[in-house]
Each structure stands twice: as structure tokens, then as C-alpha cells.
Amino acid sequence: MSNHEHEHQQPPQAIRAEALESLLIEKGLLTPDAIDEVIIRYGERVGPLNGARLVAKAWCDPVFRQQLLEDGTSAVADFNFEGGQVEKLVVVANTEQIHNVVVCTLCSCYPWAVLGLPPKWYKDPAYRSRIVREPRVLLAEMGLALAPDIEIRVWDSSAEIRYMVLPLQPGESVGEDEAQLVERVTRDSMIGVAVL
């Protein structure tokens, strides 16, 4: 029984991934270094901190804010974020009347360069199926209750454009400096499943 349990700690797809890894290494198509590089790149250098820096700057700098909303791609270019997956970035701003939320129903497109790799739930069937059909119900389930008079705009990333939400700045944070504000910005607020 303990043997049985041990074997079940690894799901079948994990075992198969390890098998393919050793095959590709044997065939010279993969180096073990490449895996470490991925872990370091997406574990350390690419992540939602990049997006948080954009948001904090937009809150502090009206010119940058306008540039970010009008042409996100060039506004972000100077930051030299790595991570791919943002050929064209569109930043959509929440207002008191409009709440934005991002999804990719067909696969799991996500703005890696500004938000890192997506959380598991973003890629799972429940979120992808429901957020376009019943966004208000689903957001409430996820802890974000929006009044009926707030318009919800769902952005389904069906081509190569990537979306990021510019959340509303919390009233109590006005006057803080950019470094303090960066700390306040959560990944979920930039996907649009939370507010700050």
C-alpha cells in the first residue's frame, strides 16, 4: 500500500514529462541547463512586479498614464521587460463605472512580460468557461462583488494582443511614492479579478 501511494504522488503526465526529458537529453535536443534557465527566468525575473511598476508609475505620472492607455506597447518598451508573449500590449483602465477583466477562452494567453506566468486557475476550465458567460457571478464567487450598475468588460485574448488591467488607485494611498505604491498592486488586480 505504501508503494502504491508512493507511485501516486506523481501524476501520469509528470512521469511522462520526465520520460520525454530524458529522451530529448539522450538525443541531444535538450540540455538540463535549459530547464534551470526556465525556472530562474520565470521564477525570479519575470513576474507581476513588472506590471505593478507600470501601474504605480501610471498612478503617479499622468503623462505616462495617458501613454500607457493609448499605446501600451511603446509605453512599456523602455522598461525592457523580458518574457515574451507581449507583441502588442493593450492596457484597459478601470473607472468607477467600468470594471475590466481578462481571459483567454481558447487557450491561456496572458501578458507574460508584465504579469509573469498565469496562475493555475486562469488556465483551468472553470474560469475560462464562466468568465465570459456570467462574469458578475463568477467574480463574486472569487471575492469581488460588483454592484449591478458597474459595467463589466471582459477581454477574451483571441489573437496576439495581450491585455492588462489598470486598477483604480486606493484612496488611502494617495500621496505615497512610487516604490510604496508598487507594493500595493496585486497580480489579481491587473487580471481584473480583484480590486485594490
Add this chain to the structure above:
Amino acid sequence: MSNHEHEHQQPPQAIRAEALESLLIEKGLLTPDAIDEVIIRYGERVGPLNGARLVAKAWCDPVFRQQLLEDGTSAVADFNFEGGQVEKLVVVANTEQIHNVVVCTLCSCYPWAVLGLPPKWYKDPAYRSRIVREPRVLLAEMGLALAPDIEIRVWDSSAEIRYMVLPLQPGESVGEDEAQLVERVTRDSMIGVAVL
């Protein structure tokens, strides 16, 4: 490892079925007899032999054939088949120009009283998804190549009407008596995925 293999002989749904069975027996909601009864009923008394008897009789008796095609339900009533699931029976006849085939895309409706319980493939996603979209391709894969000029009629059992196909009588069988003809009729020919 052998312990591990042993445990995997039973799929999880089988284990769960056994668990529910013992619970329902404990609660007095089920008697073990009821299971034996189901096995005997559908294993021995209800099956495609019933349909085969109808087909053979229709081949021999033009009046019965006409009655079967015009009002299958009453034509079958005299046979007193058991097995349920045929509140209204519609029998569709193959011709040299038209081939009929039956499916239930939404669940797995099937004329139990005349054909018994359906084969596993009839209930599986591959058949249910493909037979309405590409019947000629799928029938060919299943061993029935139909010329492009033969019209295929697919009957998707979406309400309580149940369908059965009256296959064409093989030329070499003309002159055989009803008992001999019954032997020739296969279940698959009455679903419409084979001819005789």
C-alpha cells in the same frame, strides 16, 4: 507492484458502484436479487433477437412489413417484448438509394425492447460526435463503405421516439424461411452501421 496492479483491475467507478451497492443494501433501498434480475433480464430475455424476428417477418410478410413501417409501435405490440424504452417505435427501411443509421447524441437512447442494451461504442463519445457530422467517413471506418450516391439518413433520437433500421434482405437469402432469416439479422444492421 503486484498489489498495485491488482488494485488497478477495478476502475474507480467500479469501486464506487460497489460501495453504493452495499450502502443501499444496508439502508434497505436495494436487494441483491434486483441485480441478478437485471443481469438475467438483459443478458437473456431482452436482446437483438427480438428485432431480428421483426426483420425476418417483414421480409417474409409484405402486410406486416407495411404495418411495421407505418406504425411500428402497434406492429410490435403483439410480440409483448419486455425491456422498456420503446414508447413509440419508428422503423426506417433501407433501400438501394437510402441508408439509415441511428444515434443519440445527447445521451444514449436506444430501442431496448427490440435491440436489447446498446453496445459500448454506441454510447461512447466517438460515435455520438461523429455520426451526425461525417456519417459516410465514420461508417467506412466501421467497415461499411457506402457509395457517394447513396443518401445517408441519420436519426438522432432526441425525444422518446426510438428508431430501428429495417435492413435490405440479402439476395442469396430469398426463399429461406423465417427461422433461417432470423439467424442472418445482426444487431449492427438494425442500428445501421452494417448491411447484410
Add this chain to the structure above:
Amino acid sequence: MDGIHDLGGKHGHGHVRQESSEPAFHARWEAAVFAMVNAAAASGAFKNTDRFRHAIERIDPVAYLSHGYYGRWLGGVETLLVEAGLITTDEISRKALEHGADASDLIAARPGLVPDPQGDPPVNSMSDRSLNRPARYKPGDLVRTATVVQSGHTRLPAYARGKIGQVIDVHGGWVYPDTNAHGRGEQPQHLYTVAFTGSELFPAPIDAADDQPESSQDQNIRVCLDLFEPYLTPATSGARL
């Protein structure tokens, strides 16, 4: 509902695997599930087949595709037994562990916290009902199917929504599954057999390459469905069959 069960026309489900000399049941547990479904009906866990079908539609989608026909029935009947208060999910899971189940095994059942009302028992065990009002359509009429259906159980498959077909048979009044499954009454409706061309249901792709003819372009296919009157509106033009 737009559920996993609505398989007609979907891609990716592979090849049909036929067996020779297939038994009525592949294992005793399959017959046990059959008997338990009968027992659940007898004990009042559900009062009509529409409700049972909808319980199956509500099971876990992965279980739906991978547990087989009787595995789907099992998930459906567990759901109904739990919703009827005859048994608890915990009782089943505890017993399953005793029988050697893995704690990580996929559970098909999806009992709701607030189940639909059971509604009245059926008027009789059959589903045809006489109706005083006349049928709106007759054989030969062209009809268009609804694009939208009830949010719960329905018998209008997704692949046949928003399509034009021709009535080829009229069957009188039948219990309406869309309400009956939810305890909202039998509300009998006229039932029709409607024939569609294969190319109406599955037209040629908008930009298929010439070297990839789709089988949907086969001009010699008809698909017939049995559809309830609320699914249909009159159509003035469309391919006659």
C-alpha cells in the same frame, strides 16, 4: 445547457472501437448500477427520466468522458440520492475508501446545494399526452430552430440550433423535458421529426483549402431530430429536401 454531454458534431473524440461478442454487461458492477437506478426511482429519488438524464448531464465533465455509460449513470444516481436526502456524499466516500478506492479518485457526482423541486409525480408512466390545441406545423413546413435554449435540461442539441429544416412527421403531444426535468411540470408540447441537410448543420468552412475537402460538404446526407414545438419558429426559405 451547454454541457459536455452535447457531443453531436464535436471534434477530437477519436475512433469507434467495436467489440466482437460484446456482453450485455462488462462487469457485475454495471448491472448493479442499473439496479440501483431502478431502486432510486422506486424510492422517490427521482420521478421521471428527464430528471435522471439531467443529473447525468451535471456530472463532472472528465468523468462524463472517461467513466463509461454506467459510470455516468452512477454519478447521476449518486447526485439524485444525495439531493433527495436518502444518503450523504460522505457516506458514499467513506464506504468507497473501505472498498479500496483512492482518496484522489475522480468523483463524478455533483449534488447541488439547493436541488430543483421534484414536482408532481408523472400523470402516467408514458410520455405521450393528448393536447387540445392544434399542432402549429405540418409535414413539409420549413422551420428554424432556436439559437438559445433553457439554461438547464434541453433536447435541442447545440449542433442543431439556429438551423432550418423541414418537418417530416408529427407525433402529437409529449411531456416537455425542458420543464419536466426541473420539477416545473410536464407542460406537454407537440413533437415533430425535422429533417436537415448535412450541409445546413455543418456547412463548408469559410476558407477551407481546396486540397482539404471536409466530409461536411457531402451533399447526400440528411439528419433527422425529434424536436418540441417551443424549439421551432416558421421559416420562409431554406433548402427543401
Add this chain to the structure above:
Amino acid sequence: MDGIHDLGGKHGHGHVRQESSEPAFHARWEAAVFAMVNAAAASGAFKNTDRFRHAIERIDPVAYLSHGYYGRWLGGVETLLVEAGLITTDEISRKALEHGADASDLIAARPGLVPDPQGDPPVNSMSDRSLNRPARYKPGDLVRTATVVQSGHTRLPAYARGKIGQVIDVHGGWVYPDTNAHGRGEQPQHLYTVAFTGSELFPAPIDAADDQPESSQDQNIRVCLDLFEPYLTPATSGARL
């Protein structure tokens, strides 16, 4: 294609499960899959992301729903490595058994016997392409989406087919996934952001009981998609936003 991946608006997939302090990878094998996808691209197993996305769409539907994101990537990259002749299915399965896999484990990959041609390598690594022809639509235009799509890869989800929306943004020419995924060239097309009302995409059910309001009747929802010109035709009427 009408595949299992096309999840928008489908019912039955349960609740969203959020994790606190979620790591970039939940296990080393997930990062290994990521690296293997990069390696497969570098070795020529696929030349563009559209092809990789379509390989994922072709994996086993049960695996699609149950193996997780990197499990789906694994199935997709196995398919492409096998189709490119760089590795065989037998080699992978034999190695998996050595690593402790069960012979009955579900295999996600679905390599085709006759894979699509690879087509030319991309003109450049980006997907936007300048087009000489003018865009057919401008912001404010009403458009109707196609009801039928390519039999293979497409980026028009089922829930947004046959619907009327309003163009809200115009993005110039972009590589067309519907052909690019199948080695039929980049065939760049004008790309638009089109906004739809929630009730256009998911109208109220035909016979919903008054006591069961569907959230789809929420009048304050917009869904925006990025759609390629071949998916669209002009619409003359429809709800302006």
C-alpha cells in the same frame, strides 16, 4: 474545429480554485515541459505558435480537461515531435514505463498519420504584418461573425459565432492563425477588436421560469474579442454599445 479547448460559455466546469502564494511552477516537470517546448521549436518540430496551439487542441479531450496546463503542453509537444519524426511514440511510452508509468495511463498526444505540411518559416518572429489593402471596417461599424469556421485551427470561439458586435479598435495586418497553423502560409489579415453585449452572446433562455433568472440576462456586460477580417461580414442592424 469544435474541440474541447473551446471552453467559453460551456457549463459544468465547476468552481475556480485560487491558491495563495502560488509558485511559477508547481513541480520541476512543469518547467521541464516549458523547456522542452522551446527545444522542440528550436529543433524545427514546429515553426510557429499557431501550430503549437493547434497541437494542444488535438490532444485527448480527457487529458485536456484533467492534465493541467503543462500536461496539455506535454501532449502538444509530444505530438509535434512525433509528427516531425524526431522521436517515436513507442520510444516515449517505453521510457515512461521505465520511469514508473502505468500501462493504462492516459496518453494525451495524438500524432497524425499524415501531419499537415510545415510550410515556410515565419517572415519574422512577430505576428504583425503590414498590408497594402485597406481595412474593411472602422471603429463603430457593426459586424456579424461567421457561423462556420475552418475545420482545423481557428480563433473565433464557438460562443461568438453568428453574433453581431461593434468594432472598437483596428490593429492593422496580423498573421492569420487559421492558415498559419496548417502550413498554408501567413496570409495576413486585418485584425479588429469587436465588442459584444453579454445578452447578444448569451441571450435569455427561450422558456426560463421567472423564478430562475439567468445571469446572462445581466444587461451591463460587454465581451470584447480580437477577430480577423475573414470572420466578419457587415451587419446593418444590431445593438450599438
